[in-house]
Amino acid sequence: MKTAVVGLGAIGKIHADILAAKGMNLCAVCDTDKSKLADYSAEKYVDYITMLDEVRPQVVHICTPHYLHADMIIAALERNINVLCEKPLCIKSEDIDRILAAEKRSGAMLGVCHQNRYNEVNVFARDYLRGKKVISGCGSVAWSRDAAYYASGDWRGKWATEGGGVLINQALHTLDLMQMLAGFPDYVAADISNLSLSGVIEVEDTASAVFSGNSDFTFFATNASSYNFPVEITIRTESETVKIFSDAVYVNGEKKHFAEDTRYYGKCCYGTGHEKLFDDFYGCVKSGGKFGIDGEEAAKVVKMILACYKSGGKKVGI
Numbered sequence: 194m195k196t197a198v199v200g201l202g203a204i205g206k207i208h209a210d211i212l213a214a215k216g217m218n219l220c221a222v223c224d225t226d227k228s229k230l231a232d233y234s235a236e237k238y239v240d241y242i243t244m245l246d247e248v249r250p251q252v253v254h255i256c257t258p259h260y261l262h263a264d265m266i267i268a269a270l271e272r273n274i275n276v277l278c279e280k281p282l283c284i285k286s287e288d289i290d291r292i293l294a295a296e297k298r299s300g301a302m303l304g305v306c307h308q309n310r311y312n313e314v315n316v317f318a319r320d321y322l323r324g325k326k327v328i329s330g331c332g333s334v335a336w337s338r339d340a341a342y343y344a345s346g347d348w349r350g351k352w353a354t355e356g357g358g359v360l361i362n363q364a365l366h367t368l369d370l371m372q373m374l375a376g377f378p379d380y381v382a383a384d385i386s387n388l389s390l391s392g393v394i395e396v397e398d399t400a401s402a403v404f405s406g407n408s409d410f411t412f413f414a415t416n417a418s419s420y421n422f423p424v425e426i427t428i429r430t431e432s433e434t435v436k437i438f439s440d441a442v443y444v445n446g447e448k449k450h451f452a453e454d455t456r457y458y459g460k461c462c463y464g465t466g467h468e469k470l471f472d473d474f475y476g477c478v479k480s481g482g483k484f485g486i487d488g489e490e491a492a493k494v495v496k497m498i499l500a501c502y503k504s505g506g507k508k509v510g511i
């Protein structure tokens with residue numbers, strides 16, 4: 194299968210490494226920064242559309258800054274080229290509609306990298322909670338992202354190009370897991386603030402949110418911690434408290450599952466899920482099966498985050 198990667202920064206390199214490790218045919222790479230292409234023996238491009246039209250890969254991996262995802266996804270789908278895009282799906286609500294319409298028209302498949310859904314602990318928790326009534330939940334992400342991190346890419350820290358801060362970038366995975374485990378909520382009241390990088394970034398480094406309606410849970414996320422703490426999710430059913438850590442799941446205090454897979458590609462905050470997600474996606478491309486994290490599924494957490502940004506502390510619909 195002919196594959197291509199666009200955007201060879203921090204995560205694009207990981208995508209290319211996984212494709213190489215799996216013996217997949219990486220036939221083209223594209224980055225506007227030519228220096229990022231030097232390490233690859235594949236065909237090199239600086240223009241995405243030219244690459245799609247000349248190479249016609251069967252799968253293109255989109256690993257570019259957030260604001261580029263929507264147009265790049267649509268350009269590939271219009272050419273009936275399968276797309277595996279990094280999160281977030283997009284950063285504007287009108288782009289959700291454009292992407293879903295393009296996906297419907299296309300003969301190709303769209304998948305989005307919500308790889309934490311494939312982490313052992315989250316697979317266990319999802320299966321454990323299936324059929325049980327969830328009555329509440331809370332999730333928290335306390336990570337550290339300093340001025341040097343935001344200076345590492347000119348798209349970071351800006352509304353127009355990153356589309357937000359800790360919520361749409363670092364905490365998106367955990368919020369996606371919350372809705373996967375507790376159910377998709379109808380409303381949110383949220384507050385966002387910039388507590389540690391005022392004057393450095395435009396976007397929020399800290400957010401708190403109360404989700405309600407069809408499901409009820411609270412969520413806290415910050416990039417202003419001085420330490421990268423493990424993510425924590427707690428789900429309450431009528432009779433059980435299910436605590437999900439990165440390496441184990443506890444039910445009413447009893448350890449129910451211990452994750453053995455700790456093989457990371459890249460930073461440990463990326464988790465262990467990319468490779469499993471690739472296997473699932475490529476399996477669906479080959480068999481014509483439906484990949485679970487398509488446009489509609491990936492749009493759920495983007496809708497929740499955009500509602501948080503709109504909320505201004507008041508309860509709004511999602």
Ligand SMILES: NC(=O)c1ccc[n+]([C@@H]2O[C@H](COP(=O)([O-])OP(=O)(O)OC[C@H]3O[C@@H](n4cnc5c(N)ncnc54)[C@H](O)[C@@H]3O)[C@@H](O)[C@H]2O)c1
Pocket residue numbers: 199200201202203204205223224225226229239241256257258259261279280281306308345346362462463464
């Ligand atoms: N799933 C995860 O855990 C995870 C982890 C890290 C990053 N990401 C996501 O991956 C994406 C990229 O993040 P990153 O940290 O690798 O960013 P980065 O800044 O390190 O890399 C982005 C790359 O895209 C290139 N680029 C910019 N405009 C381009 C264009 N028009 N055509 C081709 N290339 C272009 C840049 O030159 C750069 O090399 C983001 O959406 C981010 O949220 C996901």
